[in-house]
Amino acid sequence: MSQLSDPDQSAPSRLPAPDARRVTELEQQVQALLARQAELEQQVAALPPPASETRFRRLFEQSADAVLLVHDLHIVDCNEAALRMVGATAKEQLLHKPVTYLVPDFQPDGEQSAEAIRRHYQTLRDQGTHRFEWYRYNLRGQAMWLEIVLTNINVSGEQLVYVVWRDITGQRAAREQLRVEKEFTKSLLDNSVDVVVALDREGVITAWNREAERYSGLTEAQVLGQSLFELFPHFGDQTGRAAFRQVLETGTRNLRANVPYVNHPGQYDAYMVPLRSEAPAAITGVLVVVRDITERNRMQEETTRLHLTRQQEVLSAILTTQEAERKRIAEALHNGVGQLLYATKLHLQRSTDANRDKSLTLLEDAIRMTRTISFELTPGILEDFGLEYALGELIRRIPQASLKASLHVSGLEASLPKLLEVAVYRMVQELFNNIIKHASAQEAFIHVVREADQLSISVEDNGHGFNPEPLPDALPGIGLPGIRSRVGLLGGTLNIASRPGQGTIISIELPVR
Template identity: 55%
Template sequence: MNDEHLHSVHQALQQLRDRAEMRQHLVTQSVSDAVPPDMRRLVQELQVHQIELEMQYEELLLTQASAEAATRQYIDLYDFAPVGYFTLTADGLIQQLNLRAAQLLGTVRQRLQDRRFALFVTMECRSKFLEFLVKTMSSDSRHTCELDMLREDGSHFFARLEGLAMLSAAGIKCCRLAVIDMTESKEASRALEASEARFRLLFEQSRDATLLIQDNYIIDCNDSALKLFNIHYKGELQGQHITIFAPPTQPNGKPSAEAAAAHTAEALSKGWSRFEWLMVGPNEEEMWAEISLTSFSLDGQSILHSVVRDITVQRGAREQLRREKEFSESLLDNSVDGIIAFDAQHRVTAWNQVMEQNTHKTEAEVLGKDIFDLFPRHREGLEGEAVCRVLAGERVTHYNLKLYGRPGHFESYFVPLLNTEAEVEGGLVLIRDVTERVRLAEEATQLKLRQQQEVHSAILTTQEEERKRIAEALHNGVGQLLYATKLNLENRAGGNSSRVSALALLEEAIKATRTISFELTPGILQDFGLKSALEELVKRIPHAGLHVHLYMKGDFDKLPQQLEVSVYRIVQELLNNIIKHAKARETFVHVVHEDGHIFISVEDDGQGFEPAQAKAKHSGIGLTSIRNRVDLLAGTLSIDSRPGRGTIVSIELRVK
């Protein structure tokens, strides 16, 4: 903004200079000789005076531009300063303040002028503020203090005050006060102090032996460390090298000093390190410790926080377990079953040769790893549930779990492993290959199924032959007789109402006989095939009661006769059920022949039912015969129905 204003001032001055030069040119022009000398002298003096006035005006504009620039600079430095500035009287009244000061107190400047500054200081800090104000007004040096202050809305903030006594323009002594919001800094300082206090409390009260190490030397320790090393006071440890209780060499043959330096270097570079360490106590007894090193910085120096845990007993037990495991592995590797052992943390502790052969993972690759890392897709499945149940002390058996990456059938037995105190410490999984046994069982099942299908075929053949015989008898016997009776009645002379009634009854009898004949064995099925028979079946259903849509896809001309009859009977029975029980207005029948299968789907918009309840009743809804037919044909049947939402019956039959 200042640059633009100065630019415009310079442009105005340039214009004034141009005008002055023009006026100077006029002065140099001589007045006509006809003008009297006094008049010529007066004109010249007026022109010179005009130029002097314009030059004075130019200087006035320069002074005004400087004043405006100074004013803007004052506003930038005072009103828009990031620090709150106040001018206080000797009594602490606010005479002047900037925008930041008003923001700090949470109100506008007009409401703050001539108010006591102490009103915005908490009651606990007002005496401290008054003492600060008196001290500032009574000296010429700068004074500071920190106060807890209040905003207009009552919220608190922490501020640092810097005050200096000055004389105002009227010669009255006042206090120039700078207020800096230190809330975030104060909160951070308090958090740091609290963190240091918590760290010290955790350090001193920790039940683990804890050391602070700098440059490989112990600088502090807690009481638990004194107890662990059987030392009476900290001075015996402070200043000692970290290898004070270590033997000259570790069991791996590496010098203790060199190994310790490597571990500390790793902790300093990575931030953390954990290792097992052989130590020699004050009584010369060996002790195994697990040491965790954590690196942190304090005042620019790297410090190591070391936690030392005595694991002598655990290590001995682990060694004993290792020896027992080696013995167990020698036995398990001779087993014909795949065997996995894992501990309570799901880590693999045994993996026999059968598992190696079937998973192509060696024992060295899997030992110590989480069992679900080896079989990640089984974590949420039945296998994961079985592992949890085993660790809870339960025996679990599963059939045909896919733990191997090859095809086959396997039985898996999950057994808990107990310690001497009957506590579960892991689990054992035995995987037995039963592929051959399952194959033999499937062959026996297929043989039994073929026998059932042959029996079913014989039954169906007998039933259809019997139905055919009954239909022919009805058609050729009863039907012909009734038809002859009708003709006889029609040829009699002179009709009356009784004759008309007799004819109507005979007509209905003939229709009923033909319908029975069609339902027992539709000749159209044998003569024209399944498609024509189903179309005729749909035509015979009165549209006023149920509107049926039939959709057929595929080649139905070369189907086995028994399968054609079964499909026809299934559709017939389903439509009868809908008419009797569903109270439907519309039905869609889909029959599809593709990929060696017959797919039947019958959907209605009727009242629906609960499939589980219908299956439990076994009768009353007409599905029993359909289920029997589908089972004998080794097909599948599914029912999707809800009360009030209609029913969808889907059937799949294999074409042999």
Template identity: 80%
Template sequence: MNTNDDHDLPPPQTAQQALLALRERAEKRRYLVTQAVTDKSPDDMQRLVQELQTHQIELEMQYEELLLAQAEAESARAEFVNLYDFAPVGYLTLDALGCIRQLNLRAAQQLGSIRQRLLGRRLALFVAESDRAACADFLQQLGQSSDQRHTCELDMRRQDGSPWFGLLEGSQVSFTDHEPRYHVALLDVTERRATRDALAASETRFRRLFEQSADAVLLVRNLHIVDCNQAALHMVGASTKEQLLRQPVTYLVPELQPDGQLSADVLERHHQTLRRQGISRFEWYRYSLQGEGMWLETTLTNINVSGEQLMQVVWRNITEQRAAREQLRAEKEYTKSLLDNSLDAVVALDCEGTITAWNREAERYSGQAEAQVLGCNLFVLFPQFGERGRAMLRQVLETGERAMQANLPYAHRPGHYDAYMVPLRGPEHSTITGLLLVIRDITERNRLQEETTRLQLTRQQEVLSAILATQEAERKRIAEALHNGVGQLLYATKLHLLRSTDATRDKSLTLLEDAIRMTRTISFELTPGILEDFGLAYALGELVRRIPEASLKASLHVSGLEVPLPKLLEVAVYRMVQELFNNIIRHAGAQEAFIHVVREGDQLSISVEDNGHGFNPEPRPDALPGIGLPGIRSRVGLLGGTLHIASRPGQGTIITIELPVR
């Protein structure tokens, strides 16, 4: 029943196209057969044709199924070839000797050559010599079992000798000519191996550091100790790790910390910080196995050990450091207390003048708090102290000795102060690391000194008053004695001589007249009654009038004496002017003298000027001391005044006295 039409049809391209073509041919042949057999044919012939037709159709259907199966096989083969050749994993087929019988493109790339050159070569040639024994063992394991998979990691070498690490996984699959075949998958695990080696090295280093660390180190899982080093055992006084392993981290920790916090709360708070930040550090108190208390600086860190997330706890015994810190804090507080309770303002400076410390007294003096001035330059902050302070600072830095400036006035308030600047040296005492400025308020001291001076002057004036009063009383007594005694006696003698007729009477009367006049003069000089009766201005005028013009031409100028002066001061002024006149008459050899006595407010000025031959105000060491000027100096000093002498030989003398009027 085959016709040439079967050979004329083109081969099908796909299974669906082949099925449609066969279906078309079957329909066409059925039509031709049906047309060829007519009703005129015998029945047997008709049945035979029908059977042949049916058989033909069955064969064609089987042929269709075969074509369809072939197409699917080709498709599957194409997919297998695609998967095999372009798979990201290298595939090899090895014989019993380890020779490569088949491999894909990835395997060729891994071995560093093309497939044609690799076929028939032993896989061991691409294995480092150190791992070839392991490669042989792997092939032996594959030959001994047909239903198990075996793996092996080898140090491989490419065709050009470059190293890499390969993971081989294979199994025995079939026998050809009684020879086993092995299918092997080849993975490049170089990066994984490097990562694993790095991790192993890291873990080795960690273990070495863990064991050899000088700090106590513990590994904690779920807040329980799973490992610890020797330093941790030594710190808590344990002899074996079993004494600490599986214990909670709060083991040997008191329920309450010294500051009153619950130890469990402290740990939980820092555990939460560890979760947020990856690290937490704090201090807490615990005991050793022997009950000895200690302070530990505890550091919590998350760490990965062999793929397991653990918490690393580092203990550092800071008992001594904490004690030293507490002592330092106490000393600083003590120092701060001393500074704050100091009566002086104390300011610490660096070598540039920047403020580093500032006590309460300095705050009170300046009105600025410590927080406002720390870090500021003292001389910029207080310009009024600037140039003077910089000079002191330079002096201290250059000489290394303290500097002082005394009795400085405040800029914004009344009063005075002394400033001291002292160098601060480092531990070696060789370099100056800073300076200490001490400001001492001397306002009260000055007031007390002034009060003391005033009291001393008052006492001196009282003493002078007593002395002058005593002198005046004694002079008055002597004057009265001269006037009432000697004077009366002389006057009586004069009267007696007037009645006498002796030839010597005239001469005796003359002598008696001189004696009486001299006695009156002495009496007047001893106690000028007119000072008490008419005041200082008239008494000074009378003193000038009694000087003979032949001896000295004197001029007097008085001003401001309308209001009487204190009696003691009037007597002192009169006696000083009297003594100055006596000095001019006796020693100056002057023809003219000018006297000015002027009161202005609470100040009395006395100026006595002459045109005599002058003298040296500084006495010679070999000169005998007089009683004139020293007496005047003594009186001026007792009265709290000042004495100034301006004199040069041949150019006259000017003596000026300034006295306070109290």
């Protein structure tokens, strides 16, 4: 109990009073530690950077490429090359600017620039590096194209984006020009009415236009890189390969004309032209241009046909006029002069004059000559009995004592067009007159043969002949120019084979229409 009531034992224990001197000492120690820390920080700050960081900084500043450091889509540093590229004079003109600085709202392809930046940086996060082309302006407001390379790097513990700019404005312009030229060339090729194919020196196809696709049935994708001579063996024949080699070796163009199509009706002309590089002597391949001339040939044939038709119409008009005039003269001779001579003959027969017999003989000759002229002017026998009989009568009228003539006729059972019959008769008549008057021949042979739609005339003699080169248009008394003109108007051909002292053969080929 006494213990419970002891006041000393029931009171709490007390802390000793603080020592003011001790507190002061502790505060001084803290201040000294803080001063030491500041000193150490200053010493650390004064230490040189690591060798790798020094090397990076030197490369960064001295790089010939424009280089920037970007953090959080803002420019935090750049080198002198970057300043020169955008036309800046101090880094302050670029530092702390967002990457959208001097960038248009939309890129040339129509994509929003801000959206494009997000896409490029997402690719950077996924791949660690990224390359792309970018359209922007410099500080002078001039448009420029850049090739940009983004790379994630760590500098002194800070995560940055290392950005390299390369000005490709000129390259883009050249590339765009090349693209435009290629499109223009492609447009020319595809809109050409000719087949156009480009080959290298081995004959491998490097260009193939739409006309080539249409005619061959093969698309450009199917033939590019293939040998033309293997795809189309008819081009690879000996003639085609020889022409191809000639173009490569001589540098001169080659033409294969009027070649028939293999898979199409008609004809074409194939031109082979050397392809040259910038060096004039370097031939890099061959350009083949195939031109469809089917329609052109048809038009030429039609023009020729119309020309011949007009010629025949002119000839018909001339011959009709001539024959009408001949007929008028023949009728005048027969009905006028002939009748008068015949009346004179009758009158003389009743006369008792001593010279009557001689007069009658002269009149008889005059009447015979008048009838002969009348027959030659208008052989009614041609109209009445046809060409074969008329030619026979023409031969029979030639005096056998002066010329032995033989006639061979075949295929004339069916009558010919009237114009052609008259022309053939007049040409044979003129040829026989030439033989009698100028050839001094003893024998003559004539052949007139019709086979289908072709009429062949051949007149041969054993006279003294002549030099047919050139055709003697100016020789007097020779009707060859007139015959040649008639043959041409009829669309035929005339051939003369003659040598002095060895006779003459004249051959005529005429179409029967």
